[in-house]
Amino acid sequence: MTAPVLRVEDLSVAFHTRNGVVRALDRINFAVDAGQTMALVGESGSGKSVTAYAIMGLLEEAGKITGGRALLSGTDLVACSPRALSRIRGRRIAMIFQNPRAALNPIRAVGRQIADVLLRHGGATAANAKQRAIEALQAVGIPDPARRANAYPFELSGGMCQRVMIAIAVAARPELLIADEPTTGLDVTTQAVVMDLIQAMAAETGMATILITHDLALAAERASRIAVMHAGHMVEDCDTATLLAQPRHPYTARLIAATPSATGRLEALQSVPGGLPDLRRNDLPPCRYAARCERRAEACDRVITMRDIAPHHRIGCWNPLEQAA
Amino acid sequence: MRAVLMRLAGAVPTIFGVVVVTFLLTRVLPGDTATYFAGPAATAESIAQIKASLGLDQPLPVQFWRYLVALGHGDLGMSLTTGQPVLKELVTRLPASAELTLCGLFLAIGIALPLGVLAAVRQGSIIDHACRIISTAGVSLPVFFTGLLLVYVFYFVLGWAPAPLGRLDTFATPPRPLTGAFLIDSLAIGDFETFRATASQLALPAITLALFALAPIARITRASMLAVLGSEFIRTARASGLSGPKVVVTYALRNALLPVVTVLGMVFSFLLGANVLVEKVFAWPGIGSFAVEALIASDFAPVQGFVLTMAILYVLLNLGIDLLNRAIDPRARRAA
Amino acid sequence: MSATTEPAAAVAAPSPVVRQKSSTWRHIRYVLSENPVTLFAAVLFLCFAAMAIFGPAVAPYDPLASDTIRALEGPSRAHWFGTDQLGRDILSRVIVAARIDLGIAVASVALVFAAGGLAGLAAGFFGGWVDAVVGRIADTIMAFPLFVLAMGIVAALGNTIPNIVLATAIINFPLYARVARAETITRREAGFVDAARLSGHRDGVLLLTQVLPNIMPIMVVQMSLTMGYAILNAAGLSFIGLGVRPPTAEWGIMVAEGASFIVSGEWWIALFPGATLMLAVFCFNLLGDGLRDIVDPRRRT
Numbered sequence: 036m037t038a039p040v041l042r043v044e045d046l047s048v049a050f051h052t053r054n055g056v057v058r059a060l061d062r063i064n065f066a067v068d069a070g071q072t073m074a075l076v077g078e079s080g081s082g083k084s085v086t087a088y089a090i091m092g093l094l095e096e097a098g099k100i101t102g103g104r105a106l107l108s109g110t111d112l113v114a115c116s117p118r119a120l121s122r123i124r125g126r127r128i129a130m131i132f133q134n135p136r137a138a139l140n141p142i143r144a145v146g147r148q149i150a151d152v153l154l155r156h157g158g159a160t161a162a163n164a165k166q167r168a169i170e171a172l173q174a175v176g177i178p179d180p181a182r183r184a185n186a187y188p189f190e191l192s193g194g195m196c197q198r199v200m201i202a203i204a205v206a207a208r209p210e211l212l213i214a215d216e217p218t219t220g221l222d223v224t225t226q227a228v229v230m231d232l233i234q235a236m237a238a239e240t241g242m243a244t245i246l247i248t249h250d251l252a253l254a255a256e257r258a259s260r261i262a263v264m265h266a267g268h269m270v271e272d273c274d275t276a277t278l279l280a281q282p283r284h285p286y287t288a289r290l291i292a293a294t295p296s297a298t299g300r301l302e303a304l305q306s307v308p309g310g311l312p313d314l315r316r317n318d319l320p321p322c323r324y325a326a327r328c329e330r331r332a333e334a335c336d337r338v339i340t341m342r343d344i345a346p347h348h349r350i351g352c353w354n355p356l357e358q359a360a
Numbered sequence: 361m362r363a364v365l366m367r368l369a370g371a372v373p374t375i376f377g378v379v380v381v382t383f384l385l386t387r388v389l390p391g392d393t394a395t396y397f398a399g400p401a402a403t404a405e406s407i408a409q410i411k412a413s414l415g416l417d418q419p420l421p422v423q424f425w426r427y428l429v430a431l432g433h434g435d436l437g438m439s440l441t442t443g444q445p446v447l448k449e450l451v452t453r454l455p456a457s458a459e460l461t462l463c464g465l466f467l468a469i470g471i472a473l474p475l476g477v478l479a480a481v482r483q484g485s486i487i488d489h490a491c492r493i494i495s496t497a498g499v500s501l502p503v504f505f506t507g508l509l510l511v512y513v514f515y516f517v518l519g520w521a522p523a524p525l526g527r528l529d530t531f532a533t534p535p536r537p538l539t540g541a542f543l544i545d546s547l548a549i550g551d552f553e554t555f556r557a558t559a560s561q562l563a564l565p566a567i568t569l570a571l572f573a574l575a576p577i578a579r580i581t582r583a584s585m586l587a588v589l590g591s592e593f594i595r596t597a598r599a600s601g602l603s604g605p606k607v608v609v610t611y612a613l614r615n616a617l618l619p620v621v622t623v624l625g626m627v628f629s630f631l632l633g634a635n636v637l638v639e640k641v642f643a644w645p646g647i648g649s650f651a652v653e654a655l656i657a658s659d660f661a662p663v664q665g666f667v668l669t670m671a672i673l674y675v676l677l678n679l680g681i682d683l684l685n686r687a688i689d690p691r692a693r694r695a696a
Numbered sequence: 697m698s699a700t701t702e703p704a705a706a707v708a709a710p711s712p713v714v715r716q717k718s719s720t721w722r723h724i725r726y727v728l729s730e731n732p733v734t735l736f737a738a739v740l741f742l743c744f745a746a747m748a749i750f751g752p753a754v755a756p757y758d759p760l761a762s763d764t765i766r767a768l769e770g771p772s773r774a775h776w777f778g779t780d781q782l783g784r785d786i787l788s789r790v791i792v793a794a795r796i797d798l799g800i801a802v803a804s805v806a807l808v809f810a811a812g813g814l815a816g817l818a819a820g821f822f823g824g825w826v827d828a829v830v831g832r833i834a835d836t837i838m839a840f841p842l843f844v845l846a847m848g849i850v851a852a853l854g855n856t857i858p859n860i861v862l863a864t865a866i867i868n869f870p871l872y873a874r875v876a877r878a879e880t881i882t883r884r885e886a887g888f889v890d891a892a893r894l895s896g897h898r899d900g901v902l903l904l905t906q907v908l909p910n911i912m913p914i915m916v917v918q919m920s921l922t923m924g925y926a927i928l929n930a931a932g933l934s935f936i937g938l939g940v941r942p943p944t945a946e947w948g949i950m951v952a953e954g955a956s957f958i959v960s961g962e963w964w965i966a967l968f969p970g971a972t973l974m975l976a977v978f979c980f981n982l983l984g985d986g987l988r989d990i991v992d993p994r995r996r997t
């Protein structure tokens with residue numbers, strides 16, 4: 036087995052706010068292999084995006100990594116100096132965001148924004164940067180790229196802007212792409228096109244992809260592995276088929292029940308009861324799902340660690356659902 | 361180019377409004393003007409006669425038309441105190457005012473922009489606190505008072521600055537007029553001695569104006585840099601690993617400049633007013649001190665001419681700001 | 697100068713002003729305890745108010761009495777701020793001047809508050825041609841550099857204190873009209889006006905009973921923020937010889953009188969009135985920022 040592109044070990048993040056310390060991430064572990072698409076799924080506030088920003092070294096001022104490592108092909112990103120990180124970002128690890136139009140510089144032609152990245156990481160020279168940018172636009176399927184290179188974000192559709200974002204992200208052929216809700220806010224047909232494009236780029240360059248989404252259906256369709264997050268904990272991590280067919284963590288099961296499917300009936304949809312716990316509390320229970328959980332037991336008062344219950348299937352629960360026969 | 365012309369055309373109603381107001385100002389108390397011309401020994405008949413000769417007995421629209429025609433001929437009336445046409449006085453004195461105001465403005469921008477940017481980039485640092493104190497205290501400064509303080513410290517106590525008596529020492533000869541701005545004119549003929557003398561006379565009044573204009577520029581720069589630095593496209597730029605200077609200057613600052621440029625309009629409004637006070641403090645022979653002298657002598661035509669000139673200059677400056685805005689912001693360019 | 701024109705939060709309850717009173721007090725106390733600068737400004741404000749009210753009573757000397765033997769004396773135990781070229785006590789003149797300087801500012805702000813506030817209220821409430829006319833007037837005023845326009849107005853109307861008040865009010869008109877208009881539109885869209893209209897109230901009643909009380913807080917902030925500018929403006933006008941005439945004690949004139957002595961080193965004549973003027977403006981600017989925090993916490997900078 037090859038070493039994973041990214042291995043996250045015991046990553047913890049806390050935000051220091053005026054109203055107390057928010058323990059946004061608590062001992063997160065996972066790994067992504069080359070070429071693999073893995074999904075991080077959870078409600079908003081579950082810590083998916085914080086995980087991504089922590090790995091990228093893009094946490095806002097108040098956020099601090101309080102422990103753990105994030106190894107990108109052996110380089111610990113957590114230990115890197117800001118300077119070293121800025122050379123890795125965009126070159127070895129890249130990220131795309133939701134709301135692509137706001138994520139692009141509104142007053143810089145999109146071609147130049149791609150050229151900026153190429154000049155920084157992609158070995159382009161001042162002489163050929165423009166040409167390389169046009170090629171990059173062509174590669175993400177933008178028609179008439181030579182003309183579009185001079186366009187500004189406000190002149191392009193949301194889908195076009197997300198293609199430009201992808202072009203910027205993959206400009207330097209990174210090992211890992213983090214896509215944070217890349218299709219939120221786009222219309223349905225554009226969503227599919229954008230996801231197809233991301234996967235095509237991944238297949239072409241062999242890069243690993245982490246897809247961050249609150250949409251379990253999208254994750255199920257696009258990812259080979261799904262990790263479920265809840266309130267800053269990872270609760271379940273296994274291959275997509277097993278997760279959907281035989282979820283072991285009660286929260287995963289609830290999440291699946293709350294997700295519309297093409298075959299299911301709408302009446303069958305159930306929302307997940309309760310809300311996320313207040314992460315500023317000092318007396319957070321070991322299992323942060325306990326307050327919402329119908330399977331809560333005495334065993335749940337022990338400190339939770341992710342454990343394997345089957346090959347490549349980990350959960351963070353002391354009283355998991357039975358395996359269906 | 362077409363856009364420029366369009367904007368010029370758009371400024372016409374504003375200039376018309378300005379002309380109407382200036383006209384109305386002259387006619388608010390029409391009796392006074394005639395009484396003033398007639399002198400202290402005037403009778404009712406002589407006042408009426410003067411009214412007739414000045415056209416003040418005509419209906420307002422007719423008077424306005426005459427005023428417009430006179431304006432069209434560049435006739436702003438005569439200055440009673442100097443005996444010169446107002447237009448000629450204004451034209452000779454304008455370069456002195458322009459040189460002072462622009463030096464003050466550039467100085468202010470040169471200090472305020474970096475200050476605001478640094479304050480935003482290093483939020484909570486000493487620079488940030490300094491920027492906040494300066495921008496609150498700066499708007500509280502009466503320019504005429506700061507000017508006097510600077511004179512006291514740098515002329516009387518330290519002796520670094522020359523006496524606050526105009527653009528050049530009385531014994532020095534001004535450079536051959538080219539633009540009317542002594543700094544440029546003296547450089548153009550390579551007269552470095554005059555350049556140095558001009559610069560040292562200019563320093564204190566320009567610094568006074570700059571201290572005044574600094575505060576709003578620094579304040580808005582800091583605020584808009586903070587807003588931009590928190591925006592999503594800056595996060596993208598950082599996620600792309602662009603270098604710090606590239607992110608701050610090319611990505612953040614250029615976007616942050618848009619509100620700053622807009623605020624420059626307000627800054628100009630304050631600056632042109634403050635200019636009058638600073639000219640008085642430093643005996644600067646510009647149009648402001650001309651207007652003040654006329655005001656004190658109740659010589660009305662120069663004041664009107666001055667108000668009109670300043671207003672038109674201000675409209676043109678706003679036009680320039682608009683064009684600058686278009687140069688920076690493609691959205692404004694394409695919207696037209 | 698830091699005035700902004702974005703509308704504040706829309707409040708949806710029919711008479712939110714009354715309902716919020718107790719929490720407002722708590723909030724004011726919170727802001728003052730969190731923000732010692734505002735507290736400092738408030739104390740300073742009280743000092744200036746006392747000076748304006750009791751000025752002549754507390755001044756140690758007659759501000760107009762000259763004593764040519766003691767002319768141009770520097771600060772001493774007898775004359776804390778020194779004496780001017782006519783031997784008048786500068787401290788007494790500075791104290792007595794508070795009334796006229798603050799009086800001009802208060803009068804002009806009250807005037808523009810009434811005129812600009814009502815115009816903006818009407819423009820926002822009725823829209824249409826009322827809005828167009830008010831907007832046109834505001835734009836035309838804004839087309840002038842404001843201090844220059846004030847000079848022109850005083851020159852045209854005559855060189856008197858009421859005209860200084862009027863001119864200062866006129867140049868602030870656009871600001872007030874715009875803020876009042878924007879606030880009114882937010883309130884109108886908040887819906888409780890419609891609710892009141894449906895229950896049969898007439899427009900004029902609505903405007904005064906429903907909209908006006910709700911835009912009041914933000915307008916008061918506006919007043920505090922423009923007070924400093926009004927003081928500066930009036931002092932600037934008298935510095936160039938408009939409005940207040942010697943021998944009246946007024947900060948702008950006193951600085952002007954001291955100006956000619958600066959070059960010969962008699963700094964105290966201009967310094968004390970100038971510094972007091974500066975402090976007064978600074979006080980109102982700080983107070984305005986503090987009040988804004990109380991009225992609209994979200995707009996903190």
